[in-house]
Amino acid sequence: MAAMFEKVALIGVGLIGSSMAHAIKRGKLASHVSGYARRAETLEKARKVGFADSLYDTLEPVVKDADLVVLATPVGTYGELAKDIAPYLKKGAIVSDVGSVKSAVIRDAGPHIPAGVHFVPAHPIAGTEQSGPEAGFAELFDGRWCILTPPAGTDAAAIEKLKSFWQALGSQVDVMDAHHHDLVLAITSHVPHLIAYNIVGTAADLETVTQSEVIKYSAGGFRDFTRIAASDPTMWRDVFLNNREAVLEMLTRFNEDLSALQRAIRWGDGDALFNLFTRTRAIRRSIISAGQDSAAPNFGRIPPKPEKNQ
Amino acid sequence: MAAMFEKVALIGVGLIGSSMAHAIKRGKLASHVSGYARRAETLEKARKVGFADSLYDTLEPVVKDADLVVLATPVGTYGELAKDIAPYLKKGAIVSDVGSVKSAVIRDAGPHIPAGVHFVPAHPIAGTEQSGPEAGFAELFDGRWCILTPPAGTDAAAIEKLKSFWQALGSQVDVMDAHHHDLVLAITSHVPHLIAYNIVGTAADLETVTQSEVIKYSAGGFRDFTRIAASDPTMWRDVFLNNREAVLEMLTRFNEDLSALQRAIRWGDGDALFNLFTRTRAIRRSIISAGQDSAAPNFGRIPPKPEKNQ
Numbered sequence: 001m002a003a004m005f006e007k008v009a010l011i012g013v014g015l016i017g018s019s020m021a022h023a024i025k026r027g028k029l030a031s032h033v034s035g036y037a038r039r040a041e042t043l044e045k046a047r048k049v050g051f052a053d054s055l056y057d058t059l060e061p062v063v064k065d066a067d068l069v070v071l072a073t074p075v076g077t078y079g080e081l082a083k084d085i086a087p088y089l090k091k092g093a094i095v096s097d098v099g100s101v102k103s104a105v106i107r108d109a110g111p112h113i114p115a116g117v118h119f120v121p122a123h124p125i126a127g128t129e130q131s132g133p134e135a136g137f138a139e140l141f142d143g144r145w146c147i148l149t150p151p152a153g154t155d156a157a158a159i160e161k162l163k164s165f166w167q168a169l170g171s172q173v174d175v176m177d178a179h180h181h182d183l184v185l186a187i188t189s190h191v192p193h194l195i196a197y198n199i200v201g202t203a204a205d206l207e208t209v210t211q212s213e214v215i216k217y218s219a220g221g222f223r224d225f226t227r228i229a230a231s232d233p234t235m236w237r238d239v240f241l242n243n244r245e246a247v248l249e250m251l252t253r254f255n256e257d258l259s260a261l262q263r264a265i266r267w268g269d270g271d272a273l274f275n276l277f278t279r280t281r282a283i284r285r286s287i288i289s290a291g292q293d294s295a296a297p298n299f300g301r302i303p304p305k306p307e308k309n310q
Numbered sequence: 311m312a313a314m315f316e317k318v319a320l321i322g323v324g325l326i327g328s329s330m331a332h333a334i335k336r337g338k339l340a341s342h343v344s345g346y347a348r349r350a351e352t353l354e355k356a357r358k359v360g361f362a363d364s365l366y367d368t369l370e371p372v373v374k375d376a377d378l379v380v381l382a383t384p385v386g387t388y389g390e391l392a393k394d395i396a397p398y399l400k401k402g403a404i405v406s407d408v409g410s411v412k413s414a415v416i417r418d419a420g421p422h423i424p425a426g427v428h429f430v431p432a433h434p435i436a437g438t439e440q441s442g443p444e445a446g447f448a449e450l451f452d453g454r455w456c457i458l459t460p461p462a463g464t465d466a467a468a469i470e471k472l473k474s475f476w477q478a479l480g481s482q483v484d485v486m487d488a489h490h491h492d493l494v495l496a497i498t499s500h501v502p503h504l505i506a507y508n509i510v511g512t513a514a515d516l517e518t519v520t521q522s523e524v525i526k527y528s529a530g531g532f533r534d535f536t537r538i539a540a541s542d543p544t545m546w547r548d549v550f551l552n553n554r555e556a557v558l559e560m561l562t563r564f565n566e567d568l569s570a571l572q573r574a575i576r577w578g579d580g581d582a583l584f585n586l587f588t589r590t591r592a593i594r595r596s597i598i599s600a601g602q603d604s605a606a607p608n609f610g611r612i613p614p615k616p617e618k619n620q
Contacts, residue, residue: 076580100530125530128607129594135607144529174526184519187512189530194571195505196531200590202497202560202567209494215596216484219454220410220435220499221506223603224534230594233587240575240583250512251572255565257512261504262561265550273550277543280510284439284540286525293533294611297438297445301609 004165005067007032011059011081012072013046014232015127016098018136020070021051023169026138036062037133046133063088068165071097071109076238079108091116094158098124100185100235102149102178104242110151118158123147123181124171125189131232142170143291149178186246190239191254194247196228197236314475315377317342321369321391322382323356324542325437326408328446330380331361333479336448346372347443356443373398378475381407381419386548389418401426404468408434410495410545412459412488414552420461428468433457433491434481435499441542452480453601459488496556500549501564504557506538507546 008030010017021033035052036059037043043055056062063069063085071078078097089095095113099105105121113119126144128135146166150159163173176184203214203222218226240247264272288295318340320327331343345362346369347353353365366372373379373395381388388407399405405423409415415431423429436454438445456476460469473483486494513524513532524532550557574582598605 125527127530130607145527147527184523184527185530187509187516187519188524188527188532192509192531192535194575195509195568197587197590198568198571199497199502199505199564200593201586202564204589204593205567206497206563209497211593211596213494214498215593215600215602217435217455217457217494217498218597218602220437220495221502221538222498223597224538225502226590226594226597227603227609228531228534229587229590231587233584233591236587237580237583241578241580244575244578247575248572251568251575253516254509254512255568257515258505258508258561258565261508262558265504265554265557265561268551268554270547270551273547274543276511277507277539277541277546279514280507280536280539281543283510283514283521283525284536286521287528287533287536290525292525292528293537296611297440299537299609299611301604301606301611 003029003031004161004168005030007034007066007068009062009066009069010035010052010072011062011070011085013037013042013052013055013133014072015131015135015140016124017070017072018046018049018051018133019126019138019140020072020098020136020169022136022138023141025051027168029165029168030068034062034066042133049133049136051133051136059085060088065090067093068162069093069095071095071099074232074235074238075099075101075105075242078105079112082109082112086112086114089114089117092118094118094120094162096120096122096162098122100189100239101243102147102181106149106151106178118155120148120150120154120158120162121178122162122166123149123185124166124169126171127231129227129230131235139170141166144171146171146173147181148173148175149181150175151178182243182246183249186243186250190243190247191250193228193231193236194240194251195254196225199225200229313339313341314471314478315340317344317376317378319372319376319379320345320362320382321372321380321395323347323352323362323365323443324382325441325445325450326434327380327382328356328359328361328443329436329448329450330382330408330479332446332448333451335361337478339475339478340378344372344376352443359443359446361443361446369395370398375400377403378472379403379405381405381409384542384545384548385409385411385415385552388415389422392419392422396422396424399424399427402428404428404430404472406430406432406472408432410499410549411553412457412491416459416461416488428465430458430460430464430468430472431488432472432476433459433495434476434479435495436481437541439537439540441545449480451476454481456481456483457491458483458485459491460485461488492553492556493559496553496560500553500557501560503538503541503546504550504561505564506535509535510539
């Protein structure tokens with residue numbers, strides 16, 4: 001059977017790019033995978049892991065002759081990159097991306113895509129708190145959702161091809177409007193990251209509780225937030241700068257609800273607290289039934305090695 | 311070798327009580343473990359699992375002759391329970407608890423403890439999002455911290471004995487003032503739970519994003535919060551009602567910091583975002599080095615079974 005693509009170009013070989021490369025190899029989805037990284041250090045790491053057939057720090061050789069070009073760097077770089085790769089894009093190629101925001105990508109990269117090249121933005125909803133070429137693995141997308149947000153008028157065959165590609169990478173695929181995607185992700189991903197970063201910052205800055213206490217006693221809940229707050233800073237800065245409206249809208253609602261809880265605590269309204277705390281359990285159960293998380297307690301997390309007993 | 315205690319009485323056999331029973335059996339720390347539950351259904355479940363030597367729905371037979379009595383129900387019940395067990399407490403016995411707040415426990419239960427009985431409040435910082443007698447397991451406390459908050463003047467030998475007991479259950483033990491404990495836990499546990507409950511509630515109430523979308527696309531970060539927001543509602547209601555001051559203080563700081571982040575997003579201040587996001591990574595690393603979480607990406611969570619591909 002012929003591979004799905006002759007050549008796939010990955011512009012960026014961090015967690016997502018390198019995981020795509022591994023999954024492409026696993027599924028034999030391309031005859032050649034080329035990779036681009038700006039920094040020599042990143043290229044060297046990628047070379048050592050060995051998931052790409054060719055690696056360069058310039059765009060031309062990476063993009064040349066590719067049937068599929070995927071932008072997999074922080075979303076703030078997409079406009080510039082799209083402009084820079086445009087001269088080398090093959091007629092009929094698909095340009096896609098993996099950015100966590102989609103309206104901004106269409107706004108920034110869209111205008112640079114030449115006629116005859118198909119632009120199909122995508123967002124695989126998968127990741128870990130780690131980053132870089134050594135963090136990738138083939139199973140990252142298995143069972144996860146990937147959302148495509150093609151602008152109106154995009155070639156139907158190109159959409160279909162990218163859909164099959166993501167299914168072959170292990171994902172389930174949905175197609176939706178970019179604006180709606182950005183709203184959904186603001187609540188399911190962006191605001192959760194923001195409040196995780198925020199509480200870890202708040203805890204670090206206290207004078208009444210030392211940082212060492214925060215670390216020692218983190219098993220009560222805080223440690224879960226630190227995982228999310230260990231995600232790649234550049235990627236997340238760009239997400240917030242590029243999904244401003246939706247994040248601010250969701251944040252306003254979060255704050256309103258939090259004020260109500262704060263008031264319930266101040267006035268000792270136990271029923272209000274109990275009612276919310278009961279309602280939220282149902283959502284957890286639905287996420288587990290939908291196959292989006294493990295039912296094992298504590299995520300079935302690998303037990304850390306205990307420190308020597310005092 | 312003689313067991314550490316002749317008889318340990320567990321007032322409450324939910325996640326924590328049943329895990330203590332399992333760990334007591336594992337370490338052969340008591341000749342007899344008695345358990346109390348108010349509801350017949352809970353007693354029946356506890357009987358089926360079989361971690362206790364005797365089980366009753368009345369307090370007298372559970373507490374009688376016990377060397378150690380541990381309150382392991384939601385903290386809102388401790389005052390009443392302490393009053394009810396007082397007549398049956400053996401001279402020289404230790405009364406302890408496992409509550410997540412400590413000043414309120416000393417305030418509510420303390421006055422009922424008879425002379426000649428030692429009151430040593432304790433808080434094992436361990437748990438999962440599950441509850442009930444079937445959720446317990448012997449390893450829950452391994453490598454976790456347990457904080458003792460004995461009031462001034464508590465018998466030193468009783469403190470030492472309870473410390474050895476928790477070490478034998480697998481924990482590391484610290485002793486601190488109850489007020490300070492409540493501040494530390496407000497930031498490492500109570501406020502994280504509150505904001506997790508809150509964002510799950512916010513997400514459920516949106517009109518622009520459906521609940522089914524929230525569930526499908528939760529792998530972007532939200533699903534981690536739903537685990538915490540699936541914790542026992544009664545236990546957590548009581549925590550917030552009984553650690554009001556410290557929670558409100560920490561919540562005020564959290565809100566101030568979140569307003570600053572919100573402003574940075576509104577005005578496009580990428581540096582402010584990047585700086586915070588970089589700082590928080592270091593805290594994650596420290597928690598892993600301290601043995602309080604797994605270094606594996608995504609907590610090394612067990613991969614959920616994917617839904618059938620569309």
